[in-house]
Amino acid sequence: MHKFLRAVGFSKIKDRKELTSLITSSIQNAQKRNYVTNNENMILAEFARDYADGIGIAVCGEFDDDDKFIYEYYYPYLIPSAVSTEEDLNVERHAATYSYAGVCNEPRLGVTLIFYLQNMVPYIKYENEGKFPIRGTTLSLSALSVKGQIMMPIAKTEEEKEVAKKKINYRNKLINNARRGDETAIESLTLDDMDLYTTLSKKIRKQDIYSLVDTYFMPYGVECDQYSVLGEVLESKKVINHFTDEAVYIMKIDCNGIEFDVCINEADLLGEPAVGRRFKGNIWMQGVINYPESN
Known part of the structure; x- marks a missing residue:
């Protein structure tokens, strides 16, 4: 069972029977259907x-060959x-399935951003x-989370906000x-990193780390598209999954100057989200590539 299935409600x-029923329902009642032929002359399909x-x-x-759909993942x-x-x-294809990972060298994050590609079919067509x-x-x-606060x-x-913004812009230019x-x-x-390390080493003895660190974005675990983040909401x-009646929070957060959406089950979120507060949690990053012709 997919670890992040609970994030969408x-x-x-609990068992394979319920999961199979959900997958079957998703195929039969799909609102979006995409098809493409790959370079091996197989017809790939995605039902959403x-x-x-x-x-x-x-x-x-x-x-x-008999036009029967074979579910893969x-x-x-x-x-x-x-x-x-x-x-x-x-963009690179995963080894085990016909799915793709995207890679983006976004200087504002400080790490190479790797994400799970949602719009696989348009990419294969191009x-x-x-x-x-x-x-x-x-x-x-966008991102899914199963644990956050x-x-x-x-x-x-x-x-102070204006000064911080100017510093970030200057650092991005340097990068x-x-x-x-x-x-x-x-x-x-x-030199800036050395000065920052020295300053934090002194302050952290007397202050809480989250009063010093406003936002962060760093890899989490061994899977390359999962991260631990702290960002401003x-x-x-709040939306309701009409199939299970579970409540889910969808937040847009600003993390190191990058804005993206995060979805988390109400039961997995500690605290009440509100504009101006911060979200801290572990996420699975997803992405959609927007092509110029489709805009």
Whole structure:
């Protein structure tokens, strides 16, 4: 059973029989159906059904010679609501299934962003047509979480927020210059990191870590598309899974300057989300590549 199935409101499914019934229902009552022929002349299909506004289950597989659908795998999803980054992307197929992982070198995060690709079928179509590389693509991100908590924000004046924003913009410029081989920028970043480490080492003896660290984004566990995050809640809404009647929170958060949506079951979230508060949790990152022709 998929670990993140409970994030979209299916926490009470306990056995294979219930799961099979859910998958069958998702295929038979799919609201979105996508088909594509791969380079091995197999017809791949993806059936997706929403169980609340923006959340649902996608079932993927292939058709055999008798036009019978053979189920291969499924995954829960949250449809992202906005563009998160315009940085260049790379996509690689997973070894075991016809699914894909995307890679984005987003300098604001400080780590290489790896995500599970939601819109697999359009990618395969472009690949078959030999249209890569495509200029002007953007990336919309979303995430599922099975454990999280709401934290209060760090008190800041408007002046302090403006100063922090300028520092972040300056650091992002240095990172971009460093990626181009600018030695001065590399030295400046190294010195800044050393100063930051020294300052934190002194303050952490007397202050709580979450009063010093406003936001973070770092890998979690051994799977490359899972992360531990802390970010500011920009929007929040509660939706009800109409199949199970379970309540689910969908939040838009700002993490290191990157905005993306997070979905979590109400039972797995400690605290009440509200704009301005912070979300801390472990997430499975998903992404949708927006192609220029489809905009």
